[in-house]
Amino acid sequence: MKPLVRNAVLSSYVELSQSLAIDPQALMKRVGLDPVGLAVQDRWISGKAVTELLELSAAASNRQDFGLLLAERRRFSTLGPISLLLREEPDARSALELLVRHEHMYNEMLHSRLSEAHGLATLKVSLELGETTGARQATELAVGAFHRFLRGFLGSRWQPLSTCFTHGPPEDFGTHRRLLGPALEFDREFNGIVFYASDLDTPNNLSDPLLRTYAQQYFESIAVTRETTELDRVRELIEVLLPTGRCSIDQVACSLGVDRRTVHRHLAARGETFSSLLNSTRTQLAEQLVANPRRSLTEISGLLGFSAPSAFSRWFRDNFGDSPRTWRAERNRRQQRQQRDGAPQRAGVAGPVPN
Template sequence: MWELGVDPAPLLREAGLSPQVLANSEQLISGVAAMRLLERSAAATGCVTLGLRMAEKRSLASLGAISLMVTHASSLRLALAALTEFRNRVNSTLMLQIEEGDGVVVVRENFVFSTPEPLRQGSDLALGVLVRLCADVLGENWAPLAVCFSHEAPPVREMSIFPRLFRCRPEFDSQFDGIVIDARDLDRANSRADSDLASHARKLIEAVRYADLQTTQQRIEQLIVLLLPTGRATIRTCAESLGVTIRTLQRKLDAEGVGFNELLNRVRMQLATQYLANPCVRVTDVADLLGYGSIGAFTRWHTQSFGASPKKLRARYPDRFRPGHSVRAPR
C-alpha cells in the first residue's frame, strides 16, 4: 500500500481491523471485512490489480502451519486435498472444486458469503496464491495451461503482472475463476516432499482442530454449490450425501440457527451476483447454473430477491461492483 502512495492504517480502521491482527498468520479475520478491505484499497490506490500484486509478494508461510503440509506433500493432489480439508484454517469462505477429464484438470474457486459481495480483488488474490502454491510443489518452472477470470481485462498499463505471476496467457470474461492444468501434474512427485515434516504439521493442526471443525452449515453450502448446476440441490440430496436423515439434518441446522432454504437462497444470491457481473454469461445460462428449470422461474426469484429482473440489474453492475463499492442484501 505504501508503495502505491496510500497509508493503509485508515483503511484498516474502516474495516475494523488492526495491523497487529494481520501480522499473525494464524489469526482468522472476518471474510467479509477482508473482502471489503481489498476492494476499498483497490479504489483508494486506483490499482485494479491490487489483489494480484499482493499475491505476488505473499509467501506461503502466510498460510500458517498448513504451509508445511502443502509444501512437503508428496504430490499436488495431496497438497490440494490438505488445503481443502483444512480450509477453515485458511479461508472458510473459499471453496475449491477440482474437476478432472480429457487430460486436464480444472480447479475452480467459489466464495460463499451471507450477503452478495464484490469479489474481484479477493478472487484475484486467491488465484495468485493458488498458482504460487502449485509452483511451490511442482517447481519454479511450472505454469498452468490457462488461468481464467470472470472479470474483464484490466487496462493495458496493468497487464504486466499476469505473465510474471502466472506464466501463461490469461483468459478474461470467463464463466469461472480458476486455473486449468495438465492432469499429469496432479500426481507428479514433489522433489521437496518430506513426509515427516508433513506429518508433524498435520498433528499440530489436528491438535487444535476441535476449535474450528467444519460446521454443518459450511458443509451444506459446499454441497449446494456443487449440486446447483445439476438441479439436485435439495435437502434430501444433501442429507443423503452426509449419510443422515432429513430430520437429523434439519435439527443440526436448527442448532446452528439457520435453515436449508436460507442457505440455498444465500448461495444462489452470491453466485447470481458473480455470474451476472460477467457480460459473457447469458441470463439463460445463469438460470441453468443456479438450478432453475426455466428462465421465468429464475427471473421471478431474482426479482423477489434483488428487487429487479436479472437483465435490469445486470445493466447496473459496472457501477455496483466498481472497486470499493459495497453491496447490501435486500431487506
Template sequence: MASLVRAACLTNYAEVARASGLNSTRMLLDAGLSPGVLSEPDLMIPVDKVGRLLQASVEQSGNESFALCMARSRRLSNMGPVGLLIRDQETLRDSLNLLVRYLALLNGAMTLDVDEQADTVVIRELLLAGRAHEPTRQRVELALGVMVEAIRQLIGHDWQPRLVCFEHGPPRDPAMHHQMFGPRVEFNHEFNCIVCAKADLDTRNEFADPAMVRYAQKLLDSVAPVGDEAVLDDVRRTILLLMPSGRCSIEKVSEHLGVVPRTVQRRLMEKGQSFSSLMNDIRKELAARYVFETSRSLTEVAELLGFTAPSSFSRWYQSQFGCSAKDSRARAQNDAT
C-alpha cells in the first residue's frame, strides 16, 4: 500500500508555482493529483505523487528552492489538529514529543527522532519516497523548512538553529537555504537533521492554552492509529533508526518498543508483512536514494544500510536491482547529463 501524506503538505504550492511561471492545475494533473486537493487539506494523498509534483516543478521552473519557498509561509495550523495540539504545549520538548507520537497522521513516509545530547539536540528527519523510487530532495527540504518555521512559531520568530544538515548535495545557489536556516547549512551529510541548543527544549511557551490542548487531544483521539496500525508505524520508524548501527534485528526492534518479538511478528503477519520483508523494502528504498541521489561512497552506503562488509552490500544490491551499485550510479549520472 502506498504511503500517504496530508494534502496540507501542498499549502502555498499554487502561489509558488505561479511565481515560478508554472500552471499549477496542469502540474497537479500531470503528477496524477486532482487540483481539488489544494482546497482539501485533510485529504490523504500518495507521497510518491507529491514527490513527483515537486520534482517536476523544479525541473520546469528552474527554481531549485521551490519547496523552501513553500515552507517559509507555513503555519502550525496547516498541520490540522496535530498543529493545534503542539502549538499550546508548555515547552518545545512537549511539542516535539507529541509531534513524534502523531506524525503518522501527517505523513506516513516520515520518521522523526529527537536525540538529546550533552548541550545540543539533534532533530533527525528521514523520509521514504513511497511505492516507487522518486527523488526526495524537495520533500526533505520542505520537511526541514516546515520544522524550522514551526519551532519559530513556538519559541520565537528570531530563533535560529545551530546547524541544518542535508543528505543531498548543495544547490547551485544556496542563498535561499541561508535565508531560511541561517549561516550554518551543510550538505552531503550522513542524515537530514536540525541541530539546536538543548536549552531550547525547555523554552516556555507563553501562549500555551490548556483548554485548547484538551480540545485538540479529543480530536486526535478520534482519528489516531491504535493497536496494530500504531505498532506497524513504530516498527517502521525503529527499523529506520537502528539500521545504520548494524544491529537492526527483530529482537532489537522489539526491545526498543518494549514488546516481545512474537508480538511484532504476529502484528506484522496480520498486515501481510514479515519483519524481513519490511526491513528489505526499507533498505531497498534507502539504497536507491543513496546510490542515485548522493555522492557518498558505496562503502559508506553499505554502512548506512547496516551491512558489515561492502561485499555483502554488493551481493545484496545485485540481487535486488539486477546490476551493481556502481553501474546504477554511472547510468544515473549519464542520464542527468
C-alpha cells in the first residue's frame, strides 16, 4: 500500500490558501481529499494526494515557496502526541533522534537520517511515495519543518551551515532566505540540513526531568511500531470517510493509492472483506455514538454515512436487535439501576460508625 500521512501535515493549509486567493476546497477535491476531514488531525490520508495537492496549490497561487510558507505556520503540536515527549528531552540531539526514530507515527512517506562526522551533523530528508512524481513542495515543507524544529531548540537566531535541495533554485529567493538563512544550495545530491554537531549538545532549559518521566510513560503507552497493518489503514480510512457519505472501497483504494483489487487481496489475507470491515467499524462507532444522549439520532445517522435516518434505524435494528431510540433508553435505565443498586453499599461503607 502507498504511504499515508496524518491530517496534521495540512495544518493551516486552508488559511494559507485563502490568504493567497486560491480555493482550497476545490483543489482538495481534485486530489480526492475531504476538506471537512482536516478537523481530525490524527486521521491518516494519502501521502500521494497531499504531495499532488501541494504542487497544484503552488501552481494555482504562482508561489514556488508554497511548501515553505506552510512550514512557517507549523506548530510543535502539529507532530501529535510525540510533541509532549519532545518538549521534555534534555538536549537537541536526543529530541532530534527521537523525532527521526518515530517519524512513522506522523508521516509514513518521510525517511530522514541523522549522521555526524568531522564535527558536522547532516540531516538528510527524503520522501518515498512509491512512484515517481513531482514533490518539490512536499520536500521543502519537510525540510522547512525540520529547520523550524531545530530553531525551536537552538534559538531563533540559529543558522545552519547549509540547507540543501536536489531540485533547482526558485525564481525568487526571498522566502527561502528569510526562513532558511542565506546558505542555500540547490541541485545537490540530497535534501537536508548541514550544521555543527556541537549544536546538538545544546541543552533544553525548559526540560523537566520529572515531567519527562511522565511523558515517556504516556508515549510508550500509545507508541506504535512501523508494522501498521493494511487492515488498520483501511479501518482508519473507513472512520474518516463515513461522515462524508462517500465511504466505498473505490474511495479507500484511491486514498491508499492502489486499485480496489489490491485492497480486496490484503483484506482477504486477514479473513475480512470490505463489507465485513465496514460493518464492524460502523457497529463499534454506533455503540459509542448512540450511547451519548447529547447527539441526536439524525446527526448520528450522518456521521455513520447513512443517506437517511430511516436507513440508519433499519441497519441498527438488524445489528443490535432494537431501534436506536429504544436501545439508548434501555441503556440509560440499566445505568440508573446500577447507580441505585450501588448507592446503599457506598452509603454503608462511608456511613457513621454506630455507638
